[in-house]
Amino acid sequence: MARTLSARDITILKKLAPEWEGADCSESGTAYRSxxxxxxxxxxxxxxxxxxxxxxxTAEELADLLALIDAGEESLCCLRQDYFTELYGMTAAVLGDDAAAALLTAYRTADDCFI
Structure with a gap:
């Protein structure tokens, strides 16, 4: 389910990609939805x-992202497998095996891609 990014989402996005200037996606011309x-x-x-x-x-920010994934509000299917593997490993290290297992289930069942 595509969404409009919240202020918290934008804060996380800027932390992950400080070079992002807040503009729309350069390829599609639309605002990011994930x-x-x-x-x-x-x-x-x-x-x-x-x-x-x-x-x-932070662990809290990662948990927030996982909650969005669990709610179907954060897209995973657009992530290449090698990128997902890195996220999975980090999730296991930071939040534990149960959180990583839930993330893997979400990735395997993801069928919608929205950026």
Missing amino acids: ILPPVANHYATDAADFRRRCERL
Whole structure:
């Protein structure tokens, strides 16, 4: 389900991609509707860079993102597998195996891609 990013979402997006200038997506011309796909697809140079960016998040911010994923408000299907693997590993390290397992289930069942 696509959404309009909240002030909290924008704060997280800016933390993950400080070079983002708050403009619309350069490719589609529309506002971002998710956090992780734009970071992975427009700002991170590779999977390792994506992980470094995600490591900037506090445990609370990461948990907030996972709650959005669980609610169907944050897209995962636009993440390449190698990028997802980095997010999965970081989630296990920061929030534990149960959180990582829930994230994996969400990734496997994701069928809508909105950036």
